[in-house]
Every structure is written in structure tokens, then in C-alpha cells.
Amino acid sequence: MLRRRCYSRLAAALAKKNLIGLSLPQLQHELATIPEARKYTAQQVWEHMYRRGITDFQGMTNLSKTLRSELDSRYKIHYGHVQLAQVSRDQTRKWLVGFADDPRAVVESVLIPEPDRATLCVSSQIGCSLQCSFCHTGTQKLFRSLTASEVVGQYMIAAKEANDFNVTKKTVSNMVFMGQGEPLYNWRQVRQAIQVLTDTNGIAMPKHKITVSTSGVVPLIPNVASDVGVSLAISLHATRNDLRDVLVPLNKTFPLEIVLEACTTYAQLMGNRGRRITFEYVMLDGVNDSQSEARDLVRLLRQLPSHVNLIPFNPWPGSIYRTSKPEKIEKFARIVMEGGVHCTVRRPRGQDIMAACGQLKSSAEKKRSLVT
Numbered sequence: 541m542l543r544r545r546c547y548s549r550l551a552a553a554l555a556k557k558n559l560i561g562l563s564l565p566q567l568q569h570e571l572a573t574i575p576e577a578r579k580y581t582a583q584q585v586w587e588h589m590y591r592r593g594i595t596d597f598q599g600m601t602n603l604s605k606t607l608r609s610e611l612d613s614r615y616k617i618h619y620g621h622v623q624l625a626q627v628s629r630d631q632t633r634k635w636l637v638g639f640a641d642d643p644r645a646v647v648e649s650v651l652i653p654e655p656d657r658a659t660l661c662v663s664s665q666i667g668c669s670l671q672c673s674f675c676h677t678g679t680q681k682l683f684r685s686l687t688a689s690e691v692v693g694q695y696m697i698a699a700k701e702a703n704d705f706n707v708t709k710k711t712v713s714n715m716v717f718m719g720q721g722e723p724l725y726n727w728r729q730v731r732q733a734i735q736v737l738t739d740t741n742g743i744a745m746p747k748h749k750i751t752v753s754t755s756g757v758v759p760l761i762p763n764v765a766s767d768v769g770v771s772l773a774i775s776l777h778a779t780r781n782d783l784r785d786v787l788v789p790l791n792k793t794f795p796l797e798i799v800l801e802a803c804t805t806y807a808q809l810m811g812n813r814g815r816r817i818t819f820e821y822v823m824l825d826g827v828n829d830s831q832s833e834a835r836d837l838v839r840l841l842r843q844l845p846s847h848v849n850l851i852p853f854n855p856w857p858g859s860i861y862r863t864s865k866p867e868k869i870e871k872f873a874r875i876v877m878e879g880g881v882h883c884t885v886r887r888p889r890g891q892d893i894m895a896a897c898g899q900l901k902s903s904a905e906k907k908r909s910l911v912t
């Protein structure tokens with residue numbers, strides 16, 4: 541009897557619609573069906589959810605009791621189930637987040653702290669369809685794309701952990717779509733999530749602090765500027781098409797020249813709002829790390845507002861590549877800088893908990909081994 545009651549309560553909770561991730565017009569539309577709701581109710585609920593981090597309608601004390609109960613009976617405010625939380629030796633945090641529909645619906649998000657800020661790396665899909673040869677995520681088939689709710693939920697989990705609600709200076713200051721998946725293959729949902737995250741009456745994350753990273757889905761690169769106006773990162777990794785075809789197979793569809801053309805369009809659309817485009821370049825020992833390739837990189841990028849970010853390859857079990865020697869990375873960086881292109885080397889973070897760039901994978905097998 542007791543068990544049956546528990547199940548029916550669980551079923552009722554699952555049936556409730558989650559308000560996280562709806563756009564403000566969608567929320568207004570949704571709440572308009574409630575007789576007790578006023579014109580400004582959606583705005584009030586929005587501020588409670590995103591400014592104050594309230595997840596229980598009873599805590600929304602400026603709404604009438606009847607309205608609160610009505611909201612409670614129809615909706616929930618749910619970020620996702622944190623199945624595992626890990627902290628690395630360098631204080632990088634990783635969360636394994638599950639979503640209700642399927643036990644395989646699990647992604648990872650990573651929070652990388654810096655002295656006066658923290659960058660949250662979120663996933664846009666469960667797995668990835670693109671199979672870049674150096675990326676762990678690429679070995680996990682695409683299970684499905686995430687909803688806007690699931691993308692925003694990853695931020696809310698990190699913000700809650702960081703006590704970022706009701707404060708003026710937030711810890712989670714930057715967000716990068718560099719977790720699992722290709723954000724431009726899930727653009728509608730990612731775009732909606734960005735609109736929620738940047739809404740000035742809610743989370744109000746500044747647009748230039750959000751970076752969408754793509755392996756080069758050319759037709760949608762200009763939309764990063766025209767739809768949402770956030771920062772762009774391109775996973776370049778090679779200066780020649782024959783090598784990029786191997787490292788980033790999407791290059792066979794959208795080769796280097798047209799990726800760079802799309803970047804020019806992005807830069808034009810951003811106009812004076814624009815920041816430099818980040819070009820990510822994974823350093824693979826003996827594969828793409830020669831001095832002549834550094835010079836080629838300068839030639840390719842000189843005409844664009846660019847910033848090269850060299851990423852020492854992060855190994856994963858079964859990977860066929862090795863990380864370039866530190867001296868080689870340094871020399872490569874020096875050539876790029878001397879050629880007049882901004883260049884930094886990304887310090888690997890969270891490697892001991894497999895949280896570094898390209899190490900994320902959430903297959904059912906791995907999840908089982910982490911949880912038990």
C-alpha cells in the first residue's frame with residue numbers, strides 16, 4: 541500500500557512540467573492558462589527561479605497561497621539528477637547529471653576555477669555523431685541531443701553549488717560549450733538555453749562570456765552572431781585539409797577554406813561587439829605540431845580577429861595519440877605569436893578525474909563503474 545502511494549507520488553512528480561529552460565514568452569504562455577495568474581506572474585516566477593535559485597513554489601512568497609499551490613500541482617523546477625560529483629586535486633569539479641527519461645541520458649559538466657572566476661564547461665548532446673579521432677566523446681555514439689532545459693539545468697547545478705544566487709559577484713562567470721556534443725547540431729535548443737542564460741532579468745550572464753565551440757558546422761556559424769551574439773571557438777587542429785580530414789572528419793563536408801570564410805562572416809556580423817575568435821588546436825606529438833605548421837597557422841589566421849588556444853592532447857584509455865613535448869608546444873606558440881596572432885597554451889585541468897577537454901564520455905558502462 542505504502543509502496544503504491546510512493547509510486548503514484550513519483551508518477552505525479554514526473555508528470556509535472558519542468559519550468560527550467562522555457563523561454564520567457566513560453567513561460568508567459570504556459571502560466572496564462574492558470575486562472576489565478578496575473579500578467580506579471582511569469583516575470584515573478586522567472587526572477588525567483590533564476591535570480592534567487594528557488595526550486596519550491598512555496599518559497600515564492602509574493603505570490604498568493606492559492607497560486608503557489610496551483611503552480612505546485614502542475615509544474616516543477618528541476619535541474620537534473622546529480623548522480624556523481626567529483627573534485628579534482630586542482631579543485632576542478634565534475635558532475636555526472638542524469639535526466640529522467642532514460643538511464644542512458646547522462647552527461648558531464650565541469651567547473652574550472654581560476655583565481656577570480658570560474659568557467660563552466662557544459663555538454664550539448666549525449667555522445668557525439670562526429671567521431672574526431674582524438675576525442676573520447678567521439679567514441680560514444682550520439683544517444684540524443686539535450687533540451688534547453690537540460691543545458692540550463694547544468695548551469696543551475698553549478699550555480700547552486702557555487703552559492704551564486706542572490707549575490708552581485710558570481711563565481712560561475714564564464715560558460716563554454718566544450719563538453720560532450722556538437723552544439724551547432726543542436727542549435728535550436730542551445731540557442732534557447734543561451735537566451736535564458738543571458739536574460740537580464742534572470743541569470744544575466746554577459747554574452748561575451750559564453751563561448752560556443754564547433755568542429756566547423758559551416759552553415760550555422762554565422763547564426764552564433766546573428767541569433768545570440770556570443771563568442772565563437774573553432775576546433776581547427778590542422779592547417780591542411782588532408783590532415784584535418786583525418787582528425788576532424790566533418791572537414792570532408794566543410795573543408796578549411798569554407799570554415800574560415802564562415803568565420804569572416806561571423807566577425808562581420810558581430811561588428812564592434814566582436815571579440816577574437818578562438819581557434820583551438822590540439823597538440824598531437826608528431827602529427828600536427830611542426831614549426832612549419834605553426835607558420836601555416838599564422839598565414840591562415842592573420843586576416844581574422846583570432847586567438848589561438850593550443851590544447852596539449854589529453855589522453856584517454858585506448859587513444860592512439862600522444863601529447864606533444866612541452867618544448868615543442870612552447871616553440872609552436874612562440875612562432876604563432878611572433879607571426880602577430882594571439883596565442884595561449886591551455887593548462888590541462890581535472891585530468892585525475894577525467895574532466896579535461898575531450899576526456900568526457902558517459903557511456904552506460906563508464907557510469908556504472910563510477911557509481912558503484
Ligand code: SAH
Nearest residue numbers: 675718721722753754755775820853854898
Ligand atoms: N564539439 C565541439 C565542442 C566540444 S569539444 C567541438 O568539437 O568544438 C571541445 C574542445 O575539446 C574541442 O576543441 C575539441 O577538439 C577538444 N578536444 C577533444 N578531445 C580532446 C583531447 N583528447 N585533448 C584535448 N582537446 C580535445
Ligand code: SF4
Nearest residue numbers: 668671672675678755
Ligand atoms: Fe564531437 Fe567535438 Fe569530440 Fe569532435 S571534438 S567528437 S565534434 S565532441
